[in-house]
Every structure is written in structure tokens, then in C-alpha cells.
Amino acid sequence: AQSVSQHNHHVILSEAASLELGCNYSYGGTVNLFWYVQYPGQHLQLLLKYFSGDPLVKGIKGFEAEFIKSKFSFNLRKPSVQWSDTAEYFCAVNARVGGGKLIFGQGTELSVKP
Amino acid sequence: EAGVAQSPRYKIIEKRQSVAFWCNPISGHATLYWYQQILGQGPKLLIQFQNNGVVDDSQLPKDRFSAERLKGVDSTLKIQPAKLEDSAVYLCASTSSLRDRGLEQYFGPGTRLTVT
Numbered sequence: 001a002q003s004v005s006q007h008n009h010h011v012i013l014s015e016a017a018s019l020e021l022g023c024n025y026s027y028g029g030t031v032n033l034f035w036y037v038q039y040p041g042q043h044l045q046l047l048l049k050y051f052s053g054d055p056l057v058k059g060i061k062g063f064e065a066e067f068i069k070s071k072f073s074f075n076l077r078k079p080s081v082q083w084s085d086t087a088e089y090f091c092a093v094n095a096r097v098g099g100g101k102l103i104f105g106q107g108t109e110l111s112v113k114p
Numbered sequence: 115e116a117g118v119a120q121s122p123r124y125k126i127i128e129k130r131q132s133v134a135f136w137c138n139p140i141s142g143h144a145t146l147y148w149y150q151q152i153l154g155q156g157p158k159l160l161i162q163f164q165n166n167g168v169v170d171d172s173q174l175p176k177d178r179f180s181a182e183r184l185k186g187v188d189s190t191l192k193i194q195p196a197k198l199e200d201s202a203v204y205l206c207a208s209t210s211s212l213r214d215r216g217l218e219q220y221f222g223p224g225t226r227l228t229v230t
Contacts, residue, residue, distance in 0.1 A: 042223075043117070043118075043221045043222065043223050043224075044157075044207075044221040045221070046219075049218065090156050090157075092156070100145065100162070100209070100217075101147065101159040101162055101170055102147075102149075102157070102159065102219060104156030104157050104158070105156050106154065107154075107155070
């Protein structure tokens with residue numbers, strides 16, 4: 001069965017610090033990979049996605065993620081966080097074959113101190 | 115473009131009562147998903163529709179949960195009777211096509227259900 005594991009439940013950083021959130025997935029076939037973000041009081045929204053091509057993908061607000069197939073990982077990075085990046089971040093995967101349902105990790109809460 | 119609409123935003127009921135949630139996806143989106151998000155966890159798919167047909171309901175507790183999408187547009191999710199463990203946020207999402215599974219799922223604001 002597919003599963004997604006996020007390494008950190010809660011990360012606290014100061015502004016301008018670098019960010020890396022870990023995500024590993026378990027699935028034997030080809031997958032699409034996503035990072036979603038939920039800002040306080042807002043909807044889940046897509047941050048970035050990977051489904052083919054360059055394994056380094058860039059998303060909105062300066063975020064990027066690298067797909068490492070051999071490690072089944074899709075870690076999210078940002079070189080310098082801002083207070084406005086305070087949010088919950090979810091890694092998700094869906095299979096290329098199948099109904100397209102997303103399997104989510106448990107989420108990482110990021111708190112950025114001004 | 116209007117987003118995914120859900121109502122109500124909040125609902126408090128007692129256990130064994132029934133409750134219904136409504137979702138209106140983005141216009142033209144054929145695929146609709148209902149997810150359950152328990153506090154501290156990521157969303158988990160309950161049911162997926164393609165137009166008015168069910169694609170996946172393998173994780174829907176069918177003894178108490180039901181969902182329909184009669185005209186292939188808006189959808190209703192019902193719980194009857196509710197249990198304490200049903201306390202969660204119920205999210206609705208939609209996408210325009212199944213053919214490209216890399217397409218973004220657009221999420222609504224969710225309905226926060228508290229069962230007492």
C-alpha cells in the first residue's frame with residue numbers, strides 16, 4: 001500500500017534561516033509528487049508538483065523540491081524563510097496508474113519567528 | 115474563477131445524530147473528492163467521483179457514511195449515525211480530468227465537524 005512519511009511534526013525557525021522538510025514515500029510504481037501548504041485560516045493550496053522531467057522543481061514563493069528516485073524522497077527546501085511562511089506543509093503522492101487519489105503525509109507545522 | 119465551495123463551515127452535533135455536508139466543485143471539473151482530516155493527520159480520501167459515478171470508495175465507512183453526486187456537479191456527504199471519532203475536517207476537492215493525474219486538486223475550505 002502507498003504511504004507517505006514526513007520527518008518532522010513541528011519545525012521552528014527564525015526569519016532568514018534555511019528550510020528543509022523531509023518527505024519519503026512508499027510505492028512500487030511510478031508516482032506524481034506534490035507539496036501542499038495550508039496557511040492559517042486558509043485552504044490547502046498547491047506549492048509545487050513533480051510528475052516527470054527535471055527532478056528539481058520550483059514552486060511558488062521561492063520554494064523548491066528535489067525528487068530522488070533511489071531514496072523515494074521529495075524534500076522541500078527554501079533558502080531563506082519569512083514570517084509569512086508560517087503554515088502547515090503536506091507532502092502527497094498519487095500513482096500514475098489508478099484513480100488519482102492523493103496519499104498525504106501527516107504534515108509538518110512550520111513556525112517562523114520574526 | 116470561483117473556487118470549491120463547501121457548507122456549512124462548522125457543525126457541532128451529538129453522537130448518534132446525523133449530519134450532511136455539501137460541496138460545489140469548480141465549474142467544469144469532472145472529478146470530485148471527499149477527504150477526512152483528523153487533527154494532527156494528513157487528509158485521507160473517503161470517496162472519489164468521476165462525473166456522477168464512484169471511482170473509489172474503498173475507505174468510506176459504508177455502514178455510516180454515504181455520498182452522492184446525482185447530476186455530476188455538486189455533492190453531498192452524509193454521516194448517520196455519527197460517532198465521536200468522526201470529529202474531523204471534511205475537505206472537498208476537484209480536478210478537471212482523470213487523464214493527467216498530475217493535475218492539481220483544488221480544495222475547498224472544509225467543514226469542521228465536532229461530535230460530542
